Amino acid sequence: MRFVLAVYLMVFHTIHAYPQAGDLPLIWLTDLGGFSTSSFFILSGFILTHVYIERGAGLRGSTRDFLVKRLSEIYPIHFIGLLLFVLVLALSTRSFHSFFLPSLGREDRQIVQLGTGPAVLNWLLNISMLQVWYARYSSINPPSWSLSCLLFFxxxxxxxxxxLATMRHRAIALIAVWLLYLVPPVTVVLIGAYGSTAVGTVEHNPILRIPEFMSGILLYSLYSSGRLKxxxxxxxxxxxxxxxxxVSFALASYLTATGxxxxxxxxxxxxxxPAELTLVVLCADAVVPRCAHRTVSRLGNAAxxxxxxxxxxxxxxxxALKLTAIHESIWRCASHFSACAASVKGLDPSMATYPLYLVLTVIVAVLFQERCFVPIRSAIRRALLKHDTRPAHRPWIANV
Incomplete structure (x- = not known):
């Protein structure tokens, strides 16, 4: 499930860069990136409760060990992803002082130029993964806002x-959390707040998004107790x-595009x-064939x-795709990169190689996870944890 959510989010963030995508049938089914992120937040609470909460509702292991493990899970990925974006910016015509404003996605994204002081502050917030607490600008690496929310969670x-795991009426609590989660978006709709700061706050603020994580905790408690049979x-x-x-996904996708x-x-x-909670439960209860366990685990870990x-x-x-369209030699573009970059700025890329990009990104992500990220994470944990406090392996966790 984690892998499918990650791939869908990748499509959501990239496919609309191709003008031809608007002519594809059912293209509106790719407009629901929020479904992927929300499901991932719910799934995170669900899995962490399975792994770290004892039957007696105590935390398995110390709080310090838990935080070391969790932070070593997201900071290396964040830093490497941000570094890649810095390299992209260095090779592009876009300034390090320019930042995108949050939007609901219907209109073209706006870019603003900041002075040195505000730009440095925004970069520091992004580096430390605290940018979601200052909602005026989008994250430099767009998907990293979700990692910032996970940090808070x-x-x-x-x-x-x-x-939450010891509450007597967990089903009622789950409904209450859902209704509480709806209050901020309904409020901004009623007051007509559609500016960039309002959008950034409602969609990215960790305090407003934590009900999803809490619902995952409650959902696992209900699932493990047999209350969802x-x-x-x-x-x-x-x-x-x-x-x-x-049906919920298709209807929401259509209304998001046309409503x-x-x-x-x-x-x-x-x-x-409700649909996201149902999806998590169905995936948790699914049985993965033994022959597919290793592949499913590798793909899920790379999410x-x-x-x-x-x-x-x-x-x-x-x-790179645009540069190939101008039929200039790679050596000339290497020595006159700014001129080549400027000449391709207005070109529309071809979608012919888009499937190849998706496949190669998955391959690179799996290799990055196993050859780069895991050694870094292991080194951090060896340095900060006195002994191996990993919870006992639970095979079914690979299902989700």
Whole structure:
């Protein structure tokens, strides 16, 4: 599931860079990036509760060990992804002082030029993964806002998870969390706040997004206690649940592309939570064939790497594709890069190689995960953890 969500988000962030994409049938099905991110946040709470919360609702291991493991999971990916974007910026005509403004996605993204002081501050916020707390500008590496939210969620988990897992009325609490999550988007719709700061706050602020993470914690508690058998008891019930997810996704995609503007707020923040919760439960209950365990595990483990590096890889790929369209030698463009970059700025890239980009990005992400990220993460943990405190392996976790 993690892998599929990451690939869908990659398509959401990249396919509309091709003007020809608008002519593709059912292209509106690629407009629901918020579904992928929200499902990922729910899934994170679900998996962490499975791994780190004991039957008696205590945290398995110390809070320090938990935070070291979690932070070593996201900071290396964030730093490497941001470094790739810095290299892309250095080779492009875009200034290090220019930043995108958050938008709901219907209009072209606006760029602003900042003075040296504000630009340095924004870069420092992005480097430290705190940019989501200052909502005026989008993240330099666009997908990294979700990593910034995860950072906040991880700090909250040792406090929230044991309490949520021991609540007596968890189903009611889950409904209450969902309704609470809907309050901010409904509020900004009622007051007509569609400016960039409002969009950035509602869509990216960790405090406003943490209900998704909390719902994942509550969902696992319900799932592990057998309270969701009414949904999973038979194949027909699972089929109905899967149909609910598919219909919700298709309807929300269509309304996001063609419906009123206010719907984008509500869909992105909360309207699809029942479908997202259902999807997580269905995937958790699925059985992966033994012969596919290793492949599924490798792809799932690479999901965060796909999140972190696909934007920079696409920027490189799209520039290389445009450079090939002007029929200049690679040596001339290497020595006159600025001139070549300026000459291809207005060109429309061809979609012929887009499937190749998707496949190569997945391959690069898997290799990056296994050959680069895992050794860095292991070195950090060896340095900061006194002994191996990894929870016991639970094979079914690979299912999601």
């Amino acid at each position: 991880y700090f909250c988990f040792p406090v929230l998870a044991p309490r 009414w949904m999973l008891g038979t194949r027909w019930r699972k089929a109905v649940a899967a149909g609910f997810v598919l 009123p503007l206010f719907f984008l707020y509500v869909v992105h923040n909360g309207a699809l939570m 965060l790497s796909i999140f972190g590096i696909h934007g920079a890889l696409f920027a490189v790929a799209i520039k």
